[in-house]
Structures are given as structure tokens and as C-alpha cells.
Amino acid sequence: MARQWFNRPAHAERKGGSCGSSVAPPMIRGMRVTVDAALCEANALCEQLAPEVFHVDEDDELHILQAEVPPELADRVREAVRACPKTALSLAED
Numbered sequence: 001m002a003r004q005w006f007n008r009p010a011h012a013e014r015k016g017g018s019c020g021s022s023v024a025p026p027m028i029r030g031m032r033v034t035v036d037a038a039l040c041e042a043n044a045l046c047e048q049l050a051p052e053v054f055h056v057d058e059d060d061e062l063h064i065l066q067a068e069v070p071p072e073l074a075d076r077v078r079e080a081v082r083a084c085p086k087t088a089l090s091l092a093e094d
């Protein structure tokens with residue numbers, strides 16, 4: 001009976017089989033964003049870039065809606081941190 005190697009899932013082929021050259025899956029890292037309220041001038045630039053994470057209320061106070069940034073928002077949050085003219089945002093990544 002022939003081996004049914006063709007029924008292996010696609011990810012099994014990418015791991016390199018038994019030759020010892022397996023590639024580890026990419027790590028999903030945690031990202032946490034914080035604001036220094038003393039620096040923030042509430043211009044809402046960060047909210048424009050990532051409204052799922054940042055919100056400036058009617059009293060000009062910035063709220064971090066998701067301090068633990070989901071992976072799908074990571075790039076936009078990094079962009080918001082870079083764009084902040086007051087360098088009020090900080091990121092901590094595991």
C-alpha cells in the first residue's frame with residue numbers, strides 16, 4: 001500500500017518533516033499601551049489612527065479603551081504612538 005503523504009495538512013509540510021529543520025510558528029506577543037496624562041494635549045491624533053483603542057472625551061481627556069492591544073490593531077497603535085506630538089504614549093511589548 002502506498003504512503004498517503006498527500007493527505008498531510010499544509011502546515012505539516014512547512015515544518016520540514018523529519019530532517020530537523022522545523023520552523024517555529026511566529027510568536028504572538030503581548031502589547032500594552034499607556035498614556036502619560038500630564039503630557040497628553042488631547043488633540044485626538046491617536047484616536048484618528050486607532051479609534052478602537054483611543055478615545056478623547058468631551059472634557060478633553062484621553063481614555064485607553066483597550067490597554068492590552070489585540071494583534072490585529074498592533075500596527076495602527078504603533079503608528080499612533082509614533083504620531084503623538086507630545087510623546088505621551090508608551091508601548092510595552094513582551
Ligand code: SF4
Nearest residue numbers: 040041043044046084
Ligand atoms: S496623540 Fe498624544 S497628545 Fe494627542 S490625544 Fe493621543 S496621546 Fe494625547
